[in-house]
Amino acid sequence: MTTFLEQLFVTGIGTDVGKTLVAAILTEALQADYWKPVQAGLTPTTDTATVRSLVTNPVSRFHPEAYRLVLPASPHAAAAAENIRIQPERFVLPRTTNNLIVEGAGGLFVPLAPGFLLVDLLAQLQLATVVVSRNYLGSINHTLLTLEALQRRGLPIRGLVFNGEVTPATEEFILEHSGVPVMPRLRPEAVTDAAMVSRYAAEFRAWGLTPGSVGPHPRPLS
Numbered sequence: 001m002t003t004f005l006e007q008l009f010v011t012g013i014g015t016d017v018g019k020t021l022v023a024a025i026l027t028e029a030l031q032a033d034y035w036k037p038v039q040a041g042l043t044p045t046t047d048t049a050t051v052r053s054l055v056t057n058p059v060s061r062f063h064p065e066a067y068r069l070v071l072p073a074s075p076h077a078a079a080a081a082e083n084i085r086i087q088p089e090r091f092v093l094p095r096t097t098n099n100l101i102v103e104g105a106g107g108l109f110v111p112l113a114p115g116f117l118l119v120d121l122l123a124q125l126q127l128a129t130v131v132v133s134r135n136y137l138g139s140i141n142h143t144l145l146t147l148e149a150l151q152r153r154g155l156p157i158r159g160l161v162f163n164g165e166v167t168p169a170t171e172e173f174i175l176e177h178s179g180v181p182v183m184p185r186l187r188p189e190a191v192t193d194a195a196m197v198s199r200y201a202a203e204f205r206a207w208g209l210t211p212g213s214v215g216p217h218p219r220p221l222s
């Protein structure tokens with residue numbers, strides 16, 4: 001048994017599904033660093049600023065985005081609007097010896113540059129994924145498509161996080177069909193603040209995500 005770093009890429013079944021909230025919870029649970037490689041939309045705030053405001057441990061560091069794009073749109077379009085061409089080689093993991101949470105933009109097939117989707121960035125970075133599935137009518141299909149896209153590419157899935165009202169028929173089908181591990185769920189919260197993040201972080205630590213994780217490495221490393 002050895003200790004290992006948890007370096008995880010938070011993706012989801014689309015935009016606005018709760019990736020930033022889950023990323024904040026994971027960052028707090030693991031006392032991890034946080035990195036958002038591509039931020040599209042700078043006002044009223046950025047995901048990095050949101051996570052920073054929700055995390056209270058003294059260890060986490062927040063790494064600068066590789067691209068900060070003004071337009072709250074698909075990154076390829078937001079970049080084009082500023083005559084910027086997103087270059088895959090500029091995506092290099094921040095140098096850290098800490099656990100690390102990386103947050104994507106939108107879902108897996110969001111375009112970053114011609115011929116380069118978010119899932120290609122994920123493959124390039126070689127991180128295990130956490131997939132956020134927000135509950136809405138249509139989320140079964142979006143979740144299974146997302147999980148299959150990861151599985152077909154051999155990209156390891158650390159866990160699936162359901163976000164929203166508990167819907168057993170939806171969740172049981174997704175878990176049975178995909179066979180992926182399930183992490184603690186998020187319920188609809190009236191207030192999303194640092195105290196809420198801290199409560200959920202304790203649940204994720206109890207699940208097995210701890211700052212000094214010990215055990216066989218959770219993902220195959222070549």
Ligand SMILES: Nc1ncnc2c1ncn2[C@@H]1O[C@H](COP(=O)(O)OP(=O)(O)OP(=O)(O)O)[C@@H](O)[C@H]1O
Pocket residue numbers: 012014015016017018019020021022047104105106107163164186187188189190192
């Ligand atoms: N369980 C929940 N309870 C209450 N509010 C939630 C919950 N999950 C997400 N939200 C809210 O929904 C909104 C969208 O969530 P979030 O910003 O985390 O989405 P995202 O997937 O990170 O989107 P993006 O693709 O822009 O990064 C936010 O205002 C967030 O606070």
Ligand SMILES: C[C@H](N)[C@H](N)CCCCCC(=O)O
Pocket residue numbers: 015016039040041071072073074075105106107109110
């Ligand atoms: C601006 C938004 N909040 C995200 N950062 C980017 C979402 C891109 C979605 C593109 C799409 O799937 O159509």
Ligand SMILES: [Mg+2]
Pocket residue numbers: 019020021047103
């Ligand atoms: Mg986000």
